[in-house]
Amino acid sequence: MLDRLSSGIKDALRKLTNAGYVDRKIVEDLSSDIYKALVSADVNVKLAQQITDEIKNRAANEKPPKGLTPKEHVIKIVYDELVKFVGEKTDLMLKPGRIMFVGLFAAGKTTSIGKLAKFYQKRGLRPALIGCDVHRPAAMDQLSQLAEQIHVPCYAPKDTKDPIEIIKNGIVKHKKYDIIIIDASGRSSLDEELAKELKALAEEAKPDEVLLTIPADLGQAAGEQAEGFKKLVGITGVFLTKMDGTARGGGALTSCAVTGAPIKFIGIGEKMDAIEVFDPERFISRLIGFGDMQGLLEKAKEAEFKPETAKKIMSGKFNMEEFYDQLKSMQKMGSMNNMMNMIPGASMMKMPKGFDAGQQENKMKKWAIIIQSMTTKEKQDPKLINPSRVKRIAKGSGTSEADVRELMKTYEQMKKVMKMFSGRGGGMLGKMMKRFKGFKL
Numbered sequence: 167m168l169d170r171l172s173s174g175i176k177d178a179l180r181k182l183t184n185a186g187y188v189d190r191k192i193v194e195d196l197s198s199d200i201y202k203a204l205v206s207a208d209v210n211v212k213l214a215q216q217i218t219d220e221i222k223n224r225a226a227n228e229k230p231p232k233g234l235t236p237k238e239h240v241i242k243i244v245y246d247e248l249v250k251f252v253g254e255k256t257d258l259m260l261k262p263g264r265i266m267f268v269g270l271f272a273a274g275k276t277t278s279i280g281k282l283a284k285f286y287q288k289r290g291l292r293p294a295l296i297g298c299d300v301h302r303p304a305a306m307d308q309l310s311q312l313a314e315q316i317h318v319p320c321y322a323p324k325d326t327k328d329p330i331e332i333i334k335n336g337i338v339k340h341k342k343y344d345i346i347i348i349d350a351s352g353r354s355s356l357d358e359e360l361a362k363e364l365k366a367l368a369e370e371a372k373p374d375e376v377l378l379t380i381p382a383d384l385g386q387a388a389g390e391q392a393e394g395f396k397k398l399v400g401i402t403g404v405f406l407t408k409m410d411g412t413a414r415g416g417g418a419l420t421s422c423a424v425t426g427a428p429i430k431f432i433g434i435g436e437k438m439d440a441i442e443v444f445d446p447e448r449f450i451s452r453l454i455g456f457g458d459m460q461g462l463l464e465k466a467k468e469a470e471f472k473p474e475t476a477k478k479i480m481s482g483k484f485n486m487e488e489f490y491d492q493l494k495s496m497q498k499m500g501s502m503n504n505m506m507n508m509i510p511g512a513s514m515m516k517m518p519k520g521f522d523a524g525q526q527e528n529k530m531k532k533w534a535i536i537i538q539s540m541t542t543k544e545k546q547d548p549k550l551i552n553p554s555r556v557k558r559i560a561k562g563s564g565t566s567e568a569d570v571r572e573l574m575k576t577y578e579q580m581k582k583v584m585k586m587f588s589g590r591g592g593g594m595l596g597k598m599m600k601r602f603k604g605f606k607l
Contacts, residue, residue, distance in 0.1 A: 168207055168409070168415045168416060168419075168453060170203070170206050170207055171203050171204065171206070171207035171209075171415075171416050171453065172453045172454070172455075173203075174199065174200070174202060174203025174204075174206060174207075175199075175200055175203050175244075175248075175453065175454050176454060176455045177199065177203075178195075178196050178199035178200050178203065179196075179241060179244065179454060179455070181195065181196065181199070182196050182237060182240060182241065183237060183241075185237075187236075188225075188236040188237055188240055190226070193221075193222055193225045193226070193240065194222065196221070196240065196244075197218040197219075197221050197222045198218070200217070200218055200221065200244065201214050201215065201217075201218040204217065204218075204416060207414070207415065207416030207417070208385040208386060208414040208415075208416050208417030208418075209251075209416040209417060209420050210386055210417070210420060210421070210424075213251065213420055213424070217247050217248070217251050220247050221240075221243055221244055221247050224243045224247075225239075225240050225243055228243070244454070245450060245451070245454065245456075248450045248453070248454070249446045249447055249450045251420060251423065252419055252420065252423055252429075252446045252449060252450065253422070253423030253428055253429060253446060254428065254446065255444075255445055255446055255447070256403060256428040256430055258430060258443060259374055259375050260289060260291075261344075262291070262344040262345065263345065263346075263373075263374035263375065264337075264345075264346045264347075264348065264371055264372065264373045264374050264375075265282070265345065265346070265347045265348065265373060265374065265375040265376075265377060266347075266348040266350055266367070266368060266371055266373035266375070266376050266377070266399075267279050267347065267348065267349055267350060267377050267379060267405070268350045268352075268364055268376060268377070268378055268379070268395055268399060268401065269352055269378055269379035269380065269395075270352050270353060270354065270355065270356065270391065271302070271352045271353055271354050272352075272381075273352065273379040273380060273381050273407060274379055274381055274407035274408060274433060275349065275352055275379040276299075276305065276308050276309055276312065276349060277312070277407075277433070277436075278377075278379050278405045278407055278431070278433055278441075279295060279309065279312070279347050279349055280309075280312035280313070280315070280316055280438055281431075281433060281438055281439070281440065281441040282347060282377075282405070282431065282441065283295060283312075283313070283316055283318050283345075283347055284316045284438045284439060284441075285431075285441055286344070286345045287316065287318070291344040291345050292318075292343045292344045292345070293318050293343065293344065293345040293346075293347055294318060294319045294320070294321070294340035294343035294345070294346055294347070295309055295312075295313050295318060295319070295320040295321070295322070295346075295347050295348075295349065296320075296321050296322070296332065296333060296336035296337070296340065296346060296347070296348045296349065297309040297310070297320065297321065297322030297323075297332070297349045298329040298332050298333055298336075298348055298349055298350050298351065298367060299349050299350065299351045299352060300326070300327045300328070300329050300332070300351060301351050301352075301353075302351070302352065305322075305349070305351075306322040306323070306324045307322075307324075309322050309349055310322050312438075315438065316438055319340065319343070321335065321336040321339050321340065322349075323335075329350070329351065329363060329366075329367055330366060330367065330370050333348065333367060333370050333371050334370065336348075337371070348367075348371055348373065350363075350364055350367055351363055351364075356391070356394045356395065356398070361398050364398060364399050365398065365399065368399045368400075375402045375403065376399050376400060376401045376402050376403075377401065377402070377403050377404065377405045377430065377431075378391070378392060378395045378396075378401045378403070378404050378405065378427065379404075379405045379407060380392065380404055380405070380406055380407070380418060380422065381406075381407050381408045381418075382406055382407065382408045382409045382414065382415040382418045382419070383408055383414050383415075383418075384414070384417075384418050385414035385417035385418055385421075386417040386418075386420075386421050387417075387421075388406075388417065388418035388421045388422055389421030389422065389424055389425045390421075392404060392421065392422050392425045392427035393425045393427070396425065396426070396427055401427060402428075402430075403427070403428050403429065403430035403431075404422045404427050404428065404429045404430065405430065405431045405432075405433065406418060406419065406422070406429050406431070406432045406433065406444070407432075407433040408433065409432045409433060409434050410433075410434045410435050410440075429444040430443070430444055431443060431444060432444050483581075484581070484584075485545060485546050485547065485548065486537055486540060486544065486545040486546070486548045486577065487537075487542075487545035487546060489537070489577055489580070490534060490537040490538070490545070493530050493533060493534050493537070529572075529576075532565060532569060533573045533576070535563050535564070535565065536559060536560075536563045536565055536569060536570055536573050537573070538563070539559045539562035539563035540559055544559075548574065548577060551570075551574065556570045556571060556574075
């Protein structure tokens with residue numbers, strides 16, 4: 167997500183770390199590069215200028231605290247200012263209650279509801295859905311299908327056109343459930359008719375949370391929507407969707423923060439588990455290449471990684487059998503690129519030639535089938551796999567010999583990559599991450 171902004175800031179910080187010393191010109195160049203990265207990601211020009219001016223001002227006037235070198239201090243300032251501009255961390259509702267989703271047409275509201283329901287499922291709560299979008303023809307069907315997919319109850323009658331009647335009956339029907347998530351009607355614009363309906367629905371539902379769904383590709387226009395819905399129904403947070411597929415996410419991210427509408431969740435893909443709690447410190451840490459080990463460990467726990475196997479993987483000392491176990495677990499963790507961004511320093515390191523996390527992610531299922539066609543000895547010692555064995559494995563797995571050889575090549579590349587990470591902690595970046603508040607390695 168926000169690849170353009172992320173790569174621009176990483177490049178700027180890389181220039182700083184490679185410089186022999188820190189002087190006014192180095193800081194000026196750094197600020198200029200960060201300004202360009204922010205503007206290219208659709209961040210408001212005035213806001214981008216304020217951020218970079220503050221970086222220059224602090225770098226010129228603050229003395230490095232004890233334990234940080236001048237370079238490390240400047241990078242810490244960049245981190246602090248970026249955290250500040252994306253907004254504050256807010257509390258999540260992790261107890262029984264009601265959540266109402268609002269938003270305009272095609273914002274991804276219904277899909278986001280499914281993601282949030284699954285989010286609460288994983289945390290031991292029992293969610294139920296109520297469909298009140300009586301205007302969009304397929305809305306009730308879509309919500310019901312999502313509910314069936316994630317195994318949660320859903321009340322979405324297609325023969326009733328009164329959302330107030332639906333919410334009354336739905337609340338009674340789902341009174342035994344912990345979290346009731348309500349899908350309110352959307353429109354192509356925030357008009358008077360929608361405003362009247364949402365107000366009446368909110369008064370009847372009495373939600374504990376009102377989440378506004380905004381697509382990240384709206385850019386700076388997201389701020390206007392956030393402000394409008396906030397005045398109308400008093401939104402308690404924003405669910406930012408499509409963060410994985412736009413260069414304009416910086417505009418939506420900062421516009422919401424400026425209007426005082428806290429971002430609580432971000433959607434990072436199409437799958438039902440492609441949802442993240444928005445944590446400014448962890449978000450910026452990943453954005454600038456410092457990773458998010460806490461997030462990685464949380465995902466690993468959800469995917470039920472075997473600790474002993476994970477340890478071998480991270481050290482680069484693993485066989486094909488252990489690689490297979492991790493492939494199966496990694497499929498549950500979501501995007502491989504996203505995981506790579508969570509490993510401290512991974513996105514700032516030069517990967518082995520030919521290594522492409524995105525392409526390899528798409529091939530995981532095929533690789534798992536190929537590994538299952540290997541003998542136990544071959545899995546334990548892949549060096550045994552000669553051309554004749556490659557031919558047999560390809561035939562047994564219903565794949566080509568080229569597929570088997572590609573798996574073998576990827577396996578060796580992955581070992582090299584993991585060995586690169588196993589020695590992390592030394593050098594300026596590793597030491598600095600340990601010193602910074604928020605980087606708990």
